[in-house]
Amino acid sequence: MSSSTATPLPDLRRVVTAHNEQGVSVIQSDTTFPMETTPVPGVKVAGSWITTETPSKDNNLSASEDGTSRTLEGHKLTQPNGTTLRYTDLAPGAITPMHRTPSIDFNILVQGEIILILKDGSETHLKVPGEAVVQKGTLHAWKNPGTTWARMGSVLVDAEPAVVNGESLGLKWELPEGFKLPPKAE
Numbered sequence: 001m002s003s004s005t006a007t008p009l010p011d012l013r014r015v016v017t018a019h020n021e022q023g024v025s026v027i028q029s030d031t032t033f034p035m036e037t038t039p040v041p042g043v044k045v046a047g048s049w050i051t052t053e054t055p056s057k058d059n060n061l062s063a064s065e066d067g068t069s070r071t072l073e074g075h076k077l078t079q080p081n082g083t084t085l086r087y088t089d090l091a092p093g094a095i096t097p098m099h100r101t102p103s104i105d106f107n108i109l110v111q112g113e114i115i116l117i118l119k120d121g122s123e124t125h126l127k128v129p130g131e132a133v134v135q136k137g138t139l140h141a142w143k144n145p146g147t148t149w150a151r152m153g154s155v156l157v158d159a160e161p162a163v164v165n166g167e168s169l170g171l172k173w174e175l176p177e178g179f180k181l182p183p184k185a186e
Contacts, residue, residue: 007089007149042094051082078103084156090144098141098174102161105135112150117141137162
């Protein structure tokens with residue numbers, strides 16, 4: 001399976017609202033954007049919006065300075081003190097590396113089916129669009145057991161790392177032997 005495999009799923013659409021000078025609700029932007037290839041075969045991702053602080057001041061940003069232009073550092077999936085809206089597409093049979101982020105993640109199945117795999121080996125199968133997983137900073141991976149591409153949307157909210165027996169459990173990637181993330185990895 002190649003990470004360059006084209007996904008049959010449609011490009012993503014992002015509609016952003018704002019206020020005009022009279023305080024009336026308006027559409028500020030309405031755009032589509034593609035998923036991006038990752039180093040992981042069969043896994044594509046796209047960030048849709050990032051906030052950099054809580055509470056966010058994005059309600060008062062102009063169209064030229066919105067959350068679509070912000071990026072994450074290295075191979076982090078979360079924004080310190082902020083939130084991230086992202087999408088993940090998985091090809092049939094694709095699996096992500098085991099990973100953990102210091103965040104609370106709200107993962108919602110949009111299309112297809114996905115299995116959540118935890119470090120203890122337990123698996124939870126999401127089959128119906130709208131099913132969700134609230135991920136509380138645990139080590140996990142995602143797998144597509146189906147025969148068609150799957151998509152999930154996720155909102156990642158920065159959080160204090162989980163602490164177990166006095167040990168802080170922050171960002172972690174468990175990569176298969178011989179697999180390396182590109183140089184920007186931390």
